[in-house]
Amino acid sequence: MLCREHFEITLSLPNFPPASPGQFLQVRCSAPDAGSSAGSVAVPILRRPFSIGGLRRRTGVVEIDLLGRVVGPGTTWLSARRPGDKVDLLGPLGNCFSIPAPSDRALLIAGGIGLPPIRWFAEILHENSIPATAIFGAQTKDFIPLTLTQEPDPSGRPTRCVEEFACEEIDTIITTDDGSCGLHGRVTDALVCLLNTSDLPSRVYACGPEPMLRAVGEMCGAHGMPCELAMERVMACGMGTCQSCVLPVIDPTHDTGWRYALCCTEGPIFAAERIRWA
Numbered sequence: 112m113l114c115r116e117h118f119e120i121t122l123s124l125p126n127f128p129p130a131s132p133g134q135f136l137q138v139r140c141s142a143p144d145a146g147s148s149a150g151s152v153a154v155p156i157l158r159r160p161f162s163i164g165g166l167r168r169r170t171g172v173v174e175i176d177l178l179g180r181v182v183g184p185g186t187t188w189l190s191a192r193r194p195g196d197k198v199d200l201l202g203p204l205g206n207c208f209s210i211p212a213p214s215d216r217a218l219l220i221a222g223g224i225g226l227p228p229i230r231w232f233a234e235i236l237h238e239n240s241i242p243a244t245a246i247f248g249a250q251t252k253d254f255i256p257l258t259l260t261q262e263p264d265p266s267g268r269p270t271r272c273v274e275e276f277a278c279e280e281i282d283t284i285i286t287t288d289d290g291s292c293g294l295h296g297r298v299t300d301a302l303v304c305l306l307n308t309s310d311l312p313s314r315v316y317a318c319g320p321e322p323m324l325r326a327v328g329e330m331c332g333a334h335g336m337p338c339e340l341a342m343e344r345v346m347a348c349g350m351g352t353c354q355s356c357v358l359p360v361i362d363p364t365h366d367t368g369w370r371y372a373l374c375c376t377e378g379p380i381f382a383a384e385r386i387r388w389a
């Protein structure tokens with residue numbers, strides 16, 4: 112386990128199509144020969160969506176990192192996989208974050224288990240020499256699945272306090288809801304700190320709980336900053352068939368001014384101004 116309730120697994124595949132941060136896999140969270148239950152323990156029949164949290168291509172093998180939080184039977188099953196176990200998956204699915212221009216300054220915001228696509232995106236930005244700052248927010252210190260190299264600044268000043276981002280030359284602000292680590296507050300409180308400095312980001316990318324995404328999207332809109340959000344829906348198929356993942360989006364070409372988009376195929380990444388919040 113990485114920290115309380117959080118785990119990481121690395122999948123090894125002989126090959127895998129090109130993929131980019133924001134895309135996800137549909138993972139069968141039960142053994143290939145399992146029925147809908149194994150003894151008294153229910154195992155999910157439908158695949159579960161997981162963001163690609165990292166991808167490395169080596170000779171003859173592609174390694175994919177998944178980072179998960181145990182919330183139910185599927186994630187419990189996945190967290191119990193051991194080296195040599197086989198996992199059945201589909202992917203890569205969905206769209207991806209857009210790569211900023213070299214002159215841009217990116218701000219990466221992750222809340223809770225929204226971390227995986229943001230962590231991989233940090234690597235890609237570094238490879239493309241695009242400067243970035245990161246904000247990571249958790250409920251409490253026990254839920255931070257990152258390696259802290261120093262105590263994060265409680266004033267919300269970005270520092271090289273997180274190994275996973277520091278190795279990509281990215282300064283990070285940590286926030287916790289209970290003040291047990293870093294800035295006492297939410298990622299939006301850290302965003303306010305950054306908006307009050309002269310070092311403003313030119314593009315914002317966020318993944319996390321929906322109320323956080325809405326608040327981040329609205330703050331960016333008020334400051335005229337383009338913002339991309341990784342939206343989550345229950346996804347039974349991940350391929351546009353089951354219609355379980357509908358998301359209302361603004362669409363001026365429709366009589367009503369909005370329509371339902373399928374989060375799995377049109378998303379999961381949406382420009383913040385396209386979302387029609389409930």
Ligand SMILES: Cc1cc2nc3c(=O)[nH]c(=O)nc-3n(C[C@H](O)[C@H](O)[C@H](O)COP(=O)(O)OP(=O)(O)OC[C@H]3O[C@@H](n4cnc5c(N)ncnc54)[C@H](O)[C@@H]3O)c2cc1C
Pocket residue numbers: 135155159160161162163177178179180181182183184185186187224227228342343344345346379
């Ligand atoms: C595109 C996408 C990428 C995701 N990436 C990750 C990831 O990298 N790591 C990770 O841990 N989780 C991720 N999730 C969420 C993950 O798919 C769910 O936590 C998982 O399906 C839960 O399965 P379960 O059987 O353990 O729990 P379940 O019993 O299915 O669900 C437990 C609880 O989680 C809620 N839930 C289930 N699925 C979702 C969902 N898609 N969105 C919001 N709430 C949900 C349920 O309503 C329920 O309250 C992602 C979801 C999406 C749509």
Ligand code: FES
Pocket residue numbers: 345346347348349350351352353354355356373374375376
């Ligand atoms: S998950 Fe089935 S249509 Fe989107």
